[in-house]
Amino acid sequence: MAEPSNMAEPSNMAEPSNMAEPSNMADVILECRGVNKAYGAVRAVNDVSLELRAGEVLGLVGPNGAGKTTLVDLIGGEQRPDSGAITALGRPLAGAPSRRARVNGLARTFQHPQVALDLTARENMLVGLAGPSLATLSGQLRELAAGIVGAGSRIERDAARGEVERVAAALGLKDIERECRELTLGELRLVEVGRALLTRPALMLLDEPFAGSDAHGVAGIRSAIAEILRNGCGVILVDHNVDIVASLAHRIALLNLGAKVFDGDPKACLASPEMQAVYFGEREAA
Amino acid sequence: MRQGGSAWVEPIVTLALAIAAMAAVHGSPYLEAVALLTCTYAFIALGMYLPFIMGGALSMAYNAYLGVGAYALALIAGRSDWDLAWSLPIGMLIAAATAVLLGFATRRLSGFYLAAVTLLFGIAFTTWLVDAESVTGGSGGLQGLRVPVFAGRPLSNSTLVMLTILAVWIVALALSRLRNSPFGVAVRARRRAAIAVESCGIPVSTLTLVSLGLGAAVSSVGGSLFAVANHAILPESFAVDLVFLCIFMPLLGGQDRPWGAVLGAILVVTFTFQLTFFKETGSLFFSLAVLLVLVIAPRGVLGYVLIGLQKLWKGTRGGETRHG
Numbered sequence: 001m002a003e004p005s006n007m008a009e010p011s012n013m014a015e016p017s018n019m020a021e022p023s024n025m026a027d028v029i030l031e032c033r034g035v036n037k038a039y040g041a042v043r044a045v046n047d048v049s050l051e052l053r054a055g056e057v058l059g060l061v062g063p064n065g066a067g068k069t070t071l072v073d074l075i076g077g078e079q080r081p082d083s084g085a086i087t088a089l090g091r092p093l094a095g096a097p098s099r100r101a102r103v104n105g106l107a108r109t110f111q112h113p114q115v116a117l118d119l120t121a122r123e124n125m126l127v128g129l130a131g132p133s134l135a136t137l138s139g140q141l142r143e144l145a146a147g148i149v150g151a152g153s154r155i156e157r158d159a160a161r162g163e164v165e166r167v168a169a170a171l172g173l174k175d176i177e178r179e180c181r182e183l184t185l186g187e188l189r190l191v192e193v194g195r196a197l198l199t200r201p202a203l204m205l206l207d208e209p210f211a212g213s214d215a216h217g218v219a220g221i222r223s224a225i226a227e228i229l230r231n232g233c234g235v236i237l238v239d240h241n242v243d244i245v246a247s248l249a250h251r252i253a254l255l256n257l258g259a260k261v262f263d264g265d266p267k268a269c270l271a272s273p274e275m276q277a278v279y280f281g282e283r284e285a286a
Numbered sequence: 287m288r289q290g291g292s293a294w295v296e297p298i299v300t301l302a303l304a305i306a307a308m309a310a311v312h313g314s315p316y317l318e319a320v321a322l323l324t325c326t327y328a329f330i331a332l333g334m335y336l337p338f339i340m341g342g343a344l345s346m347a348y349n350a351y352l353g354v355g356a357y358a359l360a361l362i363a364g365r366s367d368w369d370l371a372w373s374l375p376i377g378m379l380i381a382a383a384t385a386v387l388l389g390f391a392t393r394r395l396s397g398f399y400l401a402a403v404t405l406l407f408g409i410a411f412t413t414w415l416v417d418a419e420s421v422t423g424g425s426g427g428l429q430g431l432r433v434p435v436f437a438g439r440p441l442s443n444s445t446l447v448m449l450t451i452l453a454v455w456i457v458a459l460a461l462s463r464l465r466n467s468p469f470g471v472a473v474r475a476r477r478r479a480a481i482a483v484e485s486c487g488i489p490v491s492t493l494t495l496v497s498l499g500l501g502a503a504v505s506s507v508g509g510s511l512f513a514v515a516n517h518a519i520l521p522e523s524f525a526v527d528l529v530f531l532c533i534f535m536p537l538l539g540g541q542d543r544p545w546g547a548v549l550g551a552i553l554v555v556t557f558t559f560q561l562t563f564f565k566e567t568g569s570l571f572f573s574l575a576v577l578l579v580l581v582i583a584p585r586g587v588l589g590y591v592l593i594g595l596q597k598l599w600k601g602t603r604g605g606e607t608r609h610g
Contacts, residue, residue: 076485107485114482116475123471124479130468131486140469140496147467148460192482199486 027054029105029203029234030075035084037070037258044070045081046258052203052234057225059249059266060238063278066255068238069111072207075236076108089202105202109192109209111238113185121176121183121191125164128198167194170227171220186217193224203234210239222248242279246270254278297459300545304455308448318447322515324555325450326352329508330528331535331547332457336504337497339536339547340465342477344397346404346529347388350411351381351502353524355509357415360428360519370434370514377510378503385502389495408526415521427520434514441514450511454548457504461544473497531558534576540588549588 030052037045045067052058060068073079075086077093086093088104107128115124133139168176173190180188189209196204209221225248228235239245246252246266254262254274262274269275311317330348337343358377362368392403415422422428434441436449464470473493476483480490513519531554538553540546557572583590 078481078485110482110485114479114485116478116482118478119471119475124475124482126468126471127475127483127488128486130472131488134469134472134488134493137492137496140492143467143469144464144496144500147464147469150463195482195486 028052029054029089030236031085031087032071032075033085035071035074035086036082037067037074037079038082043258045074047084048255048258048260049084050253050260050263052236054202054232054234055229056251057229057235057237057249059245059252060236060255061240061242061245061252061269062255065257066278067258068255069207070258071255072108072205072236072238076106076205106205107196107199107201107203108205109189109196109207111207111211113188113192115180115188115191117181118179120179121168121173121187121194122164124180124191125167125176125194125198128195129163131199163198164194167197171197171224172216173220184214184217185211186213186220189213190217190220190224193221197224197227201228201233203236204228205236205238207238208240209237210241210244218244242270242275296462300455300459304451308451311447312444315443318443319515320555321447322450322511324551325454326508326512326515327532327535327554328454328548328551329457329511330505330532331539331551332454332461332544333501333503333505333508334532335461335501335536335544335547336464336470336473337494337501338533339541340470340477341473341494341497343389343494343498344401344404344533345385345388345498345501346401346526347385347408347411348502348505348529348532349408349524349526351385351505352509352512352528353411353415353521354381354384354502355506355511356513356519356524357422357428357509358506359510359513360431361421363431363513364428370432373510374507377506381502381506381509382499385498386495389498393491393494405526405529408529412521412525415524422521425521427518427523429518431513431517431519433517443515446514453507453511457507458544458548461504465544531572534572536586538572538576538579538586540586540590540592542585542589542592546586546588550586553587 028051032048032050035045035048036043048067048071050058060071062068070079074081075088075093088106091104093104093106130143134143164176168174171190171194173187173194180191183191189212193206193209206221206225210218213221225235225237237245237249246269249266251264252262252266252269253260254269254272256274256278261278262269262272264272307321311321330352333351334348337345355373355377358380359370359373362373362376363370388404388407392400395403416425418424434446436445465474472483472488476488476490476493483493484490509524512523535550535554536544536547537550539548539550553575554572557575579586585593
């Protein structure tokens with residue numbers, strides 16, 4: 001996590017032109033090779049291969065049912081691929097439970113925000129900070145004992161240094177002592193992003209982070225992406241809003257009916273016949 | 287997380303209440319017996335607080351954990367020369383191990399199915415207590431337990447009551463601290479957003495097993511206490527209807543803090559055993575009270591008392607500010 005002085009304010013929206021170019025091919029942090037996933041007769045992900053380099057934003061776009069969220073779930077470990085290989089930081093991920101994915105440096109947000117509504121925004125984000133310490137049985141017993149006797153654990157020391165507040169400020173999330181049931185959908189998405197950031201990820205999967213967000217929320221998530229890139233991490237950005245994705249991504253992978261039909265420069269993707277065909281049909285593309 | 291100076295308010299206020307309770311029952315054998323019963327219930331309710339109220343994992347086998355604590359003490363008292371104090375850690379360890387094994391076996395279950403399987407375990411445990419006559423004394427139980435020794439002298443009932451109230455205060459305070467610690471926050475987050483907790487690298491199944499183990503250990507202390515207070519135990523004392531009574535204690539008292547579980551235990555004992563005009567219908571009145579609380583005051587009695595106090599505090603501060 002960068003020092004607070006390095007964190008961008010939400011108002012300093014990170015434009016693609018300001019973003020550093022991703023590093024060379026040797027820094028591939030995520031690789032999918034021939035990944036398949038079917039639900040009965042429906043092939044949700046069909047022989048998809050892609051890779052992500054450190055410091056790169058890969059936009060994943062496509063219409064409803066294209067297989068974007070399924071692919072993110074496969075990468076995140078929530079689902080198991082039928083075949084194919086997924087490696088993160090050189091370690092195989094396919095079939096791993098979601099926390100294995102996290103141990104391998106992945107953090108994610110969800111299409112429908114997964115936030116405990118009866119907890120405060122601060123407490124929800126604290127779970128991200130606590131993740132590494134509570135990843136093992138011995139760590140949990142240590143934190144249990146520290147919690148009972150009131151001794152300050154490593155998580156509490158980090159929290160006392162204002163880690164949660166710093167990330168919240170960087171995202172433009174105010175008054176984090178509010179219960180999450182009082183937050184807007186956009187704010188809930190920021191809480192999710194903040195929680196994921198606090199796990200200190202090498203790769204972030206953002207599943208439709210802009211859905212339901214107002215301008216403030218969009219600015220916060222743009223800041224979060226800039227922050228992730230500054231730390232040399234990679235981002236997979238899934239969203240229906242192709243314009244926003246194109247403005248942030250270094251590269252776009254276009255999915256349709258589970259298959260990857262385009263992978264390349266965002267401007268080239270927007271102008272490609274594949275994009276026209278996917279969104280407007282073959283006749284218009286012709 | 288701890289909130290600076292205000293962190294001292296809770297232990298001081300609750301300790302003052304515990305001392306007041308000790309003073310109120312001291313010298314009256316009847317009130318001391320009521321206090322011991324209340325504390326026994328409070329231990330079960332506190333044992334449920336971490337896994338059930340905080341973590342949402344409903345196990346119905348708490349009668350078994352209570353029984354483990356009671357029989358551990360009774361067996362040590364009747365069949366060994368060991369100090370009875372050993373029965374506490376031994377009972378806690380066996381109860382925790384039982385809960386972890388049961389939790390591991392049912393780790394893929396949740397909701398109704400988890401409740402049903404653990405309920406069956408609780409029923410099987412009471413049946414086993416009757417059947418295993420050579421170990422448990424069968425349906426006649428274990429009688430005539432020796433009196434524990436404290437500070438070189440036989441433990442008097444008054445001293446037992448004082449120590450027990452103090453123990454309830456310590457356990458409730460420890461759980462209150464735990465609730466706000468990172469571990470407690472993760473357990474509470476697991477209840478509503480398990481997938482998110484898992485995605486942060488925290489194994490939710492391990493978190494649940496640790497919670498169930500600790501909860502069972504706390505409940506077993508209530509069983510040991512029950513055996514000491516009664517000098518005898520019977521299998522029927524650990525029937526599953528006890529669990530139904532205890533599930534609702536934190537709901538009635540207040541879910542926001544472990545002290546709600548203690549308050550719930552006090553209310554249950556008062557309604558079911560104390561109020562003479564509810565003598566025959568105490569349990570029915572308790573059921574109606576739970577229903578009313580869940581419908582109109584889901585935060586429980588303590589939750590609304592604290593909200594009222596907060597409003598009063600803010601009103602006072604606001605008045606000071608305006609006058610200032």
